[in-house]
Amino acid sequence: MTGDAKTLQAIKFDRDNITLDILDQLLIPYATKYISIESIEDAFQAIKLMQVRGAPAIAIVGAFSIVMETYSNLKKSQEKSRTIDDLVKSIHYLITARPTAVNLSNACLDIEKLILKEFKKEDSVDQHTFDIIYQYSVALYDDDLNNNFKIGDNGLRYITETLKAQNFTGPFSIITICNTGSLATSGHGTALGIIRTVFNKLSKDAGEKFWLDHVYPCETRPYNQGARLTTYELNYEGIPSTLICDSMASSLISTLSKQRKVKNLIAPVKFIIAGADRIVENGDTANKIGTFQLSTIANYFNSNSDKESGIKFIIAAPRTTIDFKTKTGDGIIIEERPSHELTTLNGPVLTNNGVGGKQTVGIATPGIDVWNPAFDVTPHELIDCIVTEDENVFVKNSKGEFNLNV
């Protein structure tokens, strides 16, 4: 379906007719087009191409694709049905689509565990197999949505308590990176979910002593999830925002901290909020490339001002993003993506009467060597708070350690 109806629903799974459609995020914000996912292979390609992206969203689409694969197996009853071993092999293949985000591998391995509890590898895929995977997948979707609203509320509480402790009053701003909203999850979002909740609950007209005045999404080179997706979500919600290049964050913070205007804006940046693709046991966090730099910027401004009046660096993620098997960030595999994502730009031609076909333009010397890691690892030392769906947000103890395993 192609059309201009703005939507934030990244994933559509019809629980009665058993169909799965994903919003093609490579076309956002210029076109709304859903593509059908009917197999694990369809999901692998869509996840690899980043037609769907975002740690929770790729896990949910991955799980639903296994439902679709099993369902189509049952429909082709005349053919020799696949064995459980075949299905498990396909599940392991799906995991390789994007190795850094732990949610996808967690969901796939959970499904493998559930079916191997009930079946032997040589057994045939049957209705019971489908039922097990179906129940798991719809619960994964529903839990993610519920968790995101809890993350929003928990983030609001942390922000409110922080500003009260600082005796802060007036308008404040938030910087965020990549896209961590409805387009990266089952809805509402994680870091952007906190921003949604804070904007709705801490508003000037509600008579609050402090309020969220402005959001600065980083464009998030090279895939531009911020420029394309987060701005689209912020506009959709009517949240005042101004797009910045990733390289502008420190100047933005500095300008506002000196009560100088950014365009006509004066609200100081008080929080940098990012999502996560994998949080390991000590709190080191893999997230979109550029996140680590933002944490060093927050740390600079904190070490050059009274710590308590500085900028808090927040990571927001559901507990499904925590990987207790990996002790420190050194153990995280960082996905490296193709060079053309840095050396070319891909998008529709913008004409006076609308949006034309997709074009690719070169923006670097052809053949230049490129390093294109999709993520970086923010050391836990630079993270002030990890917000999950657990009511108690995670802050470091007096020894500077996170204890996430509670």
Ligand SMILES: CSC[C@H]1O[C@H](OP(=O)(O)O)[C@H](O)[C@@H]1O
């Ligand atoms: C709630 S989304 C988490 C995480 O996923 C994004 O990566 P990508 O767009 O490459 O899938 C980004 O790192 C977000 O912070």
